[in-house]
Amino acid sequence: MSSHVISAELLRRAKNVKLAIFDVDGVLTDGRLYFLTDGGEFKTFNTLDGHGIKMLIASGVRTAIISGRKTPVVERRAQNLGIQHLYQGREDKLVVLDELLGELGLSYEQVAYLGDDLPDLPVIRRVGLGMAVASADSFVRQHAHGVTHARGGEGAAREFCELIMRAQDSLEAAQTAYL
Template identity: 40%
Template structure:
């Protein structure tokens, strides 16, 4: 019998997220100079900062190259940020080697086909509610929130609650 996704939450120590379609809604505004502007959910930011402060390893692997995204994530305390990653499995193996990651301790949230190879390797593959059908098929947890609309907060809060680290009395600065 397949384990419920909730049975994986207690042992998660590393959470890896895609950016576009997970931390954002996947939409970009094209500025006159060609710059692509994204929006991120402040509640996802709070959850990311809280997770870092609670000792969880947060990593980002994204095909996008926006340095504004890197700045935002670094300001939340995230150290492992891979942008411009077209073959995400390479960055996953680098992280795994660097930290000695164990499959059962890793959660990955992605939303589209480039996320499939990594999602097949981790203990808890997750996705937003509006992820591609192929991603939903391989996910052990599908958030009820869409990308950029709180799906990251949703899964982080669940992990922290199960691990007894979410008590509502946080002093984290996240903006």
């Protein structure tokens, strides 16, 4: 995201984020579903996205996944990344959001959400920073606060994480730690 201009409005919205929530299919993946003949399935995840999520967690922002589908692959990925809150098989994402905010004592304005399709839209519109990936449904992109330059599963989550960290002045320190 460093080569792209970020609007002052998106930075303002990202400044007070305490919880970042991700959809899975179409956001942390490219949206394709791979079903195996034995009934299992697999998903491909982007390592840049994964490291972005790890950096965001290290900066002090809590993370969650809310997915309408349920699969052990997502549970494993969440554990590998250190994502603290995982909700799978939950179609009404707004109900999950309210449960999570009650548990954590946070307000809608302290939440960022990254989604791609219509079931994500109620949350995108309710939270302080609701974003869509570049490959999201056009109606969802139209109603989000912002749209990533990257497509789902191709660096969109990293871009989203870096936006939050940039707004909170933690990105440069995270990056320069590798110099």
